[in-house]
Amino acid sequence: MAIRGALALRKRQVLILFVLLGLSQAGPESVRYSVAEETEIGSFVGNLARDLGLGVEELSSREARVVSDDNKKHLHLDLPTGDLLLNEKLDREELCSSTEPCVLHFQVVLENPLQFFRAELHVKDINDHSPTFLDKEILIQISESTTIGTTFLMESAQDLDIGRNSLQNYTVSPNSHFYIKIRDSSDGKIYPELVLDRELDHEHEPELRLTLTALDGGSPPRSGKTLVLIKVLDVNDNAPEFPQRLYEVQVLEDTPIGSWIITISAKDLDAGNYGKISYTFLHASEDIRKTFEINPASGDVHLRSSLDFEVTQSYTINIQATDGGGLSEECTLLIKVIDINDNPPEVTMSSITKIIPENASETLVALFSVRDKDSGDNGRMVCSIQDDLPFSLKPTFKNFFTLVSEKALDREMRAEYNITITVADMGSPRLKTQHTITVLVSDVNDNAPAFTQTSYTLWVRENNSPALHIGSVSATDRDAGANAQLTYSLLPPQDPHLPLASLVSINADNGHLFALRSLDYEALQAFEFGVGATDRGSPALSSQARVRVLVLDANDNSPFVLYPLQNGSAPCTELVPRAAEAGYLVTKVVAVDGDSGQNAWLSYQLLKATEPGLFGVWPHNGEVRTARLLSERDAPKHRLLVQVRDNGEPPRSASVTLHVLLVDGFSQPYLPLPEAAAEQARADPLTVYLVVALASVSSLFLLSVLLFVAVRLCRRSRAASLGGCSVPEGPFPGHLVDVSGTGTLSQSYQYEIITWREYNCSNSFRRQRMVALQAKASKIKPRKRYELYLRSPAEEKSQ
Ligand SMILES: *[C@@H]1O[C@H](CO)[C@@H](O)[C@H](O)[C@H]1NC(C)=O
Ligand SMILES: *[C@@H]1O[C@H](CO)[C@@H](O)[C@H](O)[C@H]1NC(C)=O
Ligand SMILES: *[C@@H]1O[C@H](CO)[C@@H](O)[C@H](O)[C@H]1NC(C)=O
């Protein structure tokens, strides 16, 4: 500054010196003029006449003229006045550029005599130029890593003016990174330098725009501007950065190979190659590398081979992102494989009991485990069996189940069960597995044999051949095998007297019954016994049934004449008074038949008579009566042959010879009534009672019983004289023992009863003689069942 100021002072001193010289010394000394550039044309510069010391006329006369060194007519000499005027506008910068001072030399030429005067015109600078930058925009590139204090030399501006009007200062628009520093160069010029004041950050501010202003020292100062575009150059100061450390993605197990899975994307704030990221799997296992691949440029992860949830449920992959500058960053990709229901449940049978006894309660049938390789709902299983079975499933340990019978089974109801175990998972679609177990129920002897009937009634005709098959009993057993194999047997009879073992036998295997001997209806009309059926179970079960054998009567007994007695030395002779009227009852033939029914239905017939037509026999009751009045002419002795016939098929018969003696006078009247019999019985202890009982058995049968008491005064004395009938002596029980069908009459009884009963059957009016019995005759066999005989009421009174 001080130097520059001293220099200006000296220039001024030189100029003043020349002007003083020019003014004071006329002659060869040059004359100096000064004018500011850009002064208007015609402006006055100086009076040459006066400055040269010449008169105005002399100038004109000597043809004074101004000749410039450069042959340009900058100046014009006004001859009349001698004034030197500007002939043109002078541009100092054009005339002298940067040369200072800017002097135009010219000569004033006078003729007559030729005379030269040297003169010079000093062109003075004015501030007519602004500083200018050559470029409207200056680009500079600065690395962001540049250290603070680094300077950047800027292009300088130009100002054609000189001196104070030339460039004096630079300023930069306010900013936070740079300030300007002016540098002086040795040639006196100044240069602007940008100084970095604060660190640049490409990532934050990749470029800055500053305005550089150049100022001159004019008054007023002029300025020129240029734009400084600062590009902040990136350095690899940023590693790639993942927006998240962990990526999580779920992939279905059945995702097709090649499918896109996820795109991993890291950011690198750096630009260019420093920001170019490539992706790789870091420390990835062989399995991961086989299964996935990553596109190094895009970060797209694709599936390379198929997934299997059951093998690997998730993959943890470290992914590294590396930029062009080698900086790297890692992130973790967690790929979760989502299960697809691709596995049906599996059933593994651990143990099976195929046969269970029928009465066992809660028996273990099977132990099995289930499993499903899938997970979640796909692996959740429901285990079931059919609803209608007496079995149930019980979960035991973990995934083990037991199949047990719920209650005791009944083989007879159902002997075989097909149990289908269905295991279904809860996936969609539901997959299921079935396993069928066939369980057989083994038999237990829990059923007793059962007869087809609780009682059997068998009919057989008497006089059968021995070993005749008379019928069968049959029983069934619902059990199986030996438990159902039956053995038939006869049970001991209730009546200890029944000789069952000699009567019937049973085939133990088939229940066929056989008569062991010929049966006799007259001895045994019916008998009853028990049969048993026993199975071969252990313990054996058995059951019983009753068998009732009814013997059918055959006509195997001939009628037997009870009265009159046929053998004996003194045959009984009937006495008939000659005065008897016709129809006088002579006697009554009493006969019995061991058979029953039709076979015992007897009819009487007079076969022969001494005097035919005198006596008649009533066919139905055997009464022998006179047919007409007797007369003196009739012979006293008569013999009658009466035949008794039964109604069997073929009929059997017996005959009896009656002796009748006609006597004079009247015989004791015949007493047909029970009262009479009773009276007679009281009158004579030897009189044999003939008791006819009134037996009433049912409402259907009106039983009227005619009591017939044949009382015969057969005193031995009379019998001796008259040949009367002989009647055995002995105790007389009064009435017969009712054995009610169960007892047996003892043969030792001494019965002397002759009875018959007359049934008045309402539907047939058939009169039927019933059984009479005489123990002494002993032709009558004891029977199991006998009719009930009662005393007549009159007789009861008489007792
Ligand atoms: C240049 O300009 C600045 C800002 O206006 C000023 O502070 C500085 O003094 C000036 N320099 C000179 C040499 O005039
Ligand atoms: C099943 O039957 C057998 C043979 O009858 C017997 O031994 C066993 O006690 C019975 N069991 C049950 C539970 O009733
Ligand atoms: C059980 O299954 C077998 C074989 O399929 C079949 O023969 C049998 O009849 C089935 N039994 C029942 C009780 O359904």
Ligand SMILES: *[C@@H]1O[C@H](CO)[C@@H](O)[C@H](O)[C@H]1NC(C)=O
């Ligand atoms: C008649 O015969 C029966 C049976 O044969 C006999 O018991 C009875 O003594 C005989 N009577 C006479 C008198 O011979």
